[in-house]
Amino acid sequence: MINIHDKTFVPFIPNATIEGRISELAALITKDYEDHCPVFLVVLNGAFLFASELVKRVGLSCEITFIRFSSYSKTESTGEVKEIMGLDQDLTDRDVIIIEDIIDTGLTMSALVKKVHALSPKSVEIATLLHKPDALKTPVSMRYTGFEIENKFVVGYGLDYDGIGRNLDCLYVLA
Ligand code: 5GP
Numbered sequence: 001m002i003n004i005h006d007k008t009f010v011p012f013i014p015n016a017t018i019e020g021r022i023s024e025l026a027a028l029i030t031k032d033y034e035d036h037c038p039v040f041l042v043v044l045n046g047a048f049l050f051a052s053e054l055v056k057r058v059g060l061s062c063e064i065t066f067i068r069f070s071s072y073s074k075t076e077s078t079g080e081v082k083e084i085m086g087l088d089q090d091l092t093d094r095d096v097i098i099i100e101d102i103i104d105t106g107l108t109m110s111a112l113v114k115k116v117h118a119l120s121p122k123s124v125e126i127a128t129l130l131h132k133p134d135a136l137k138t139p140v141s142m143r144y145t146g147f148e149i150e151n152k153f154v155v156g157y158g159l160d161y162d163g164i165g166r167n168l169d170c171l172y173v174l175a
Helices: 015-032 048-055 107-117
Strands: 002-004 007-013 039-043 063-075 079-085 095-103 123-131 144-148 171-174
Touching (some): 015 123, 015 144, 039 048, 095 107
Parallel strands (some): 123 144
Antiparallel strands (some): 063 079
């Protein structure tokens, strides 16, 4: 059990289970992209640990680039969608694999996928460590998912609660 700010979290997914699953995802990616040189597009900050453990297990020649989102800005149709910053890599004709920490409502990822598609890539796939199927508000097609979890708030392994908890080496869930 750990306390972060005003909340208590209990152990959820241990490190060995997380990294075992990451090895499986890396093996799938290595097989699926044989003879290709994909670009991993890492969504900061939350995906930094997942991304580093994933890419070092991938046995491919590849490129890795990073993006992050500015603070929320409203749009009429999709609700809260954020502007993407740092997407300066040429993705024309490239196989892109977006690496994300968690897909909750899916609104962020669906906005990102649209923007990436506008850059004329050859293909776009998503690798997410976590997915909350019950929270999804818009369809998102994830090719590589670490764990499907209940609709509960989690921290650790890159994910924070108000800035704290990203360095925890396993996942914790709100008690
Ligand atoms: P979505 O647009 O899918 O609702 O938003 C996904 C983002 O919300 C994630 O990248 C993450 O920053 C945040 N998020 C969603 N669920 C959780 C959670 O359980 N824990 C933490 N720490 N962040 C979450």
